Amino acid sequence: MSDSAFPIRLAERMSQLPDYMFEKINLLRQEKRRAGVDLIDMSMGNPRDPTPQQIVDKLAEAVQDRRNHRYSVASGIHNLRREVAAYYQARYDLRFNPNDEIICTIGSKEGFAHLCLALLGVGDAAIVPAPAYPIHSYSVVLAGAAPVRLDVHDDDHFLRELIRICEADNPRPKVLFLNYPHNPTGRCVELAFFEAVVDIAKRFQMIVVHDFAYGRITFDGFEHPSFLQAKGAREVGCEFGTLSKAYNMAGWRIGYALGNRAIISALNRIKGYYDYGIFQAVQIAAIIALRHGEQDIARQVARYQQRRDIVAAGLRSAGWQVTPPQGGMFLWVQIPRSFAAKGSYDFAMQLMDVANVVVSPGIGFGPEGEGYLRMALVENEKRLQQAVRNFRQHFSVPAPAVRMAAGS
Numbered sequence: 001m002s003d004s005a006f007p008i009r010l011a012e013r014m015s016q017l018p019d020y021m022f023e024k025i026n027l028l029r030q031e032k033r034r035a036g037v038d039l040i041d042m043s044m045g046n047p048r049d050p051t052p053q054q055i056v057d058k059l060a061e062a063v064q065d066r067r068n069h070r071y072s073v074a075s076g077i078h079n080l081r082r083e084v085a086a087y088y089q090a091r092y093d094l095r096f097n098p099n100d101e102i103i104c105t106i107g108s109k110e111g112f113a114h115l116c117l118a119l120l121g122v123g124d125a126a127i128v129p130a131p132a133y134p135i136h137s138y139s140v141v142l143a144g145a146a147p148v149r150l151d152v153h154d155d156d157h158f159l160r161e162l163i164r165i166c167e168a169d170n171p172r173p174k175v176l177f178l179n180y181p182h183n184p185t186g187r188c189v190e191l192a193f194f195e196a197v198v199d200i201a202k203r204f205q206m207i208v209v210h211d212f213a214y215g216r217i218t219f220d221g222f223e224h225p226s227f228l229q230a231k232g233a234r235e236v237g238c239e240f241g242t243l244s245k246a247y248n249m250a251g252w253r254i255g256y257a258l259g260n261r262a263i264i265s266a267l268n269r270i271k272g273y274y275d276y277g278i279f280q281a282v283q284i285a286a287i288i289a290l291r292h293g294e295q296d297i298a299r300q301v302a303r304y305q306q307r308r309d310i311v312a313a314g315l316r317s318a319g320w321q322v323t324p325p326q327g328g329m330f331l332w333v334q335i336p337r338s339f340a341a342k343g344s345y346d347f348a349m350q351l352m353d354v355a356n357v358v359v360s361p362g363i364g365f366g367p368e369g370e371g372y373l374r375m376a377l378v379e380n381e382k383r384l385q386q387a388v389r390n391f392r393q394h395f396s397v398p399a400p401a402v403r404m405a406a407g408s
Contacts, residue, residue: 016141040387042375043358047248052296058288062281072277075268076104080283083290084256092226108242108255113139118266120145126175131365133183166204179211184374185332186325194230201236208237216246218327219305238263246297247289254286307377314388319397331375336397355390
């Protein structure tokens, strides 16, 4: 019997998952590279800069200790949870109990998805930011709940719509997911925004989960507040952090969540069924990152700011309208009207074919992203300068004609 003759019946939830657009882009990128095309890759937020040497050295040391070869625990080793607590106390003047208010995760993406299983089920609804990093929407879907998309482009509008949805929708949303600095737009907020969210959450008995993955990558002197700094935030929610971005540890898969005890306990219970935790040597190296990594973060942020400025200036010289982000590691750029007719996906494919530059189409982040491109600042400065030269060569926007006054 051939494979095709046997009926493989997938779970109904699989029908709710669209093809992962970024995987399509990856496959096309691989095909072109196999054909010898030199592509400048600005598609994925996958850091190319090396992990700081002190972290690598600690990993190499910890790997040699065979006690670290055993199963770890789903919640993370106590010393790492204690270090997360010390980091939040030093950085945000917040105190957390590492025993029951902090849990370690296999990156923030895994923790986010598992928390959705703990908080949501069939018949529930959750508000997600829009445009949205796909896991923010589809973790809700995979948990059996319904995502309600809420546009993030204007803070006041967001808060007004949040209240309207909570008052009007049935079922009333059970969870609000936030993500600042926001992926893909780079939008940041002040502490007053989080305080307003907490007030609304209390009013409507809604849980708040904040993805703070890019919290340390901010520019021009701006320091992003933690959601948990808002008065009463710990009563209603939790926050996820990760070492992937600021410490260039994406492949290490190490993150954490902290906040409300009941939420952390629920996540711990789910993870106890799904995994045995992170390789212990990685957790030990992560302690060094949190304890001694401030200068490493400062250097990395300076690189991202320089790259942001290079790409923004280059696109402007090509006639594109660009607003440099206050945080994150991306530029969120509106496609000029003269190139926008085909849609963001087709234009991104055209960029790859004609200019040898790979970007993420905005439609991959939901319908609110149509007409935009997300450009990751992960290539080095010389490569990014080449990318903007390619933009100018192939996709410059003609300057608008200036009408001459009569009689001039």
